[in-house]
Amino acid sequence: MTTRYRRVVLKASGEALMGSQGFGIDVSVVDRIARDIAEARSLGVEVGVVIGGGNIFRGVAVASKGGDRVTGDHMGMLATVINSLALRTSLVKIGVEAVVLSAIAMPELCESFSQRQATTYMNQGKVVIFAGGTGNPFFTTDSAAALRAAEIGADALFKGTQVDGVYSADPKKDPAATRYERISHQQVMADGLAVMDTAAIALARENHIPIIVFSIHEEGGFGAILKGGGHCTVVEDAAQADPH
Numbered sequence: 001m002t003t004r005y006r007r008v009v010l011k012a013s014g015e016a017l018m019g020s021q022g023f024g025i026d027v028s029v030v031d032r033i034a035r036d037i038a039e040a041r042s043l044g045v046e047v048g049v050v051i052g053g054g055n056i057f058r059g060v061a062v063a064s065k066g067g068d069r070v071t072g073d074h075m076g077m078l079a080t081v082i083n084s085l086a087l088r089t090s091l092v093k094i095g096v097e098a099v100v101l102s103a104i105a106m107p108e109l110c111e112s113f114s115q116r117q118a119t120t121y122m123n124q125g126k127v128v129i130f131a132g133g134t135g136n137p138f139f140t141t142d143s144a145a146a147l148r149a150a151e152i153g154a155d156a157l158f159k160g161t162q163v164d165g166v167y168s169a170d171p172k173k174d175p176a177a178t179r180y181e182r183i184s185h186q187q188v189m190a191d192g193l194a195v196m197d198t199a200a201i202a203l204a205r206e207n208h209i210p211i212i213v214f215s216i217h218e219e220g221g222f223g224a225i226l227k228g229g230g231h232c233t234v235v236e237d238a239a240q241a242d243p244h
């Protein structure tokens with residue numbers, strides 16, 4: 001079937017991977033996300049993935065206790081490598097070809113990221129998992145996802161998170177918040193809607209990449225959106241919007 005998007009980057013929340021455990025990796029959750037990615041591949045969509053590290057470590061946790069932020073961020077980036085290796089294992093287990101490309105060189109564990117190698121693998125139909133964030137402290141995996149999406153020429157950035165879209169306020173704090181079906185990058189930033197960090201949204205906007213915010217907890221949600229249905233908010237500029 002024809003999908004609206006041919007090549008996408010999926011940003012999967014690190015926190016989602018811990019399931020109900022409160023920390024670390026619940027393999028059944030990783031397996032489920034792998035099945036959702038497999039469905040996208042079966043639709044013919046080329047998929048790059050960025051996984052967060054919040055289920056293991058966030059740099060700000062070190063800084064907030066008076067520690068060194070840069071070291072904390074290095075630890076956070078290593079956490080994303082752990083999650084990426086877990087996802088690769090789950091994908092390979094179900095017969096989906098997948099490679100991990102890390103922004104931080106660790107050749108014994110995985111290949112290093114280069115735009116050329118990533119594009120080659122994607123053209124071959126392999127799922128490319130971008131590990132190590134941007135490779136720089138003071139950034140987030142949201143920014144890494146926007147950056148990789150721009151580098152590989154993705155048609156859309158899918159942010160799979162804890163909530164099912166962009167709301168007028170944080171829905172976890174304000175039960176009266178309402179969900180947008182569509183909103184522009186500009187309005188998300190102007191209204192300070194904190195579903196994704198501003199650097200990531202700005203990068204996506206500059207490169208005309210729509211962001212699809214959806215719940216990573218909903219099995220089949222990713223595929224449903226790719227097929228033109230599903231439950232999400234589409235962040236795109238007016239000029240990009242589908243006239244239908």
Ligand SMILES: Nc1ncnc2c1ncn2[C@@H]1O[C@H](COP(=O)(O)OP(=O)(O)O)[C@@H](O)[C@H]1O
Pocket residue numbers: 012013014015016052054142160161162163165166167168169170171172193194195196197
């Ligand atoms: N206006 C908003 N619309 C939707 N979610 C929001 C909004 N403001 C804050 N949030 C919060 O942002 C969170 C997602 O951001 P983030 O912490 O980066 O998650 P992730 O773990 O997916 O990286 C959601 O869980 C939600 O509670």
Ligand SMILES: O=c1ccn([C@@H]2O[C@H](COP(=O)(O)OP(=O)(O)O)[C@@H](O)[C@H]2O)c(=O)[nH]1
Pocket residue numbers: 012013014015051052053054055057058059060072073074075076077079080132133134135136137138139140141142144
């Ligand atoms: O380019 C990057 C990406 C991530 N991180 C670090 O890795 C942690 C985990 O990433 P993130 O918080 O984005 O994960 P998520 O919220 O998606 O689980 C961050 O807190 C940062 O400490 C970083 O320093 N640079």
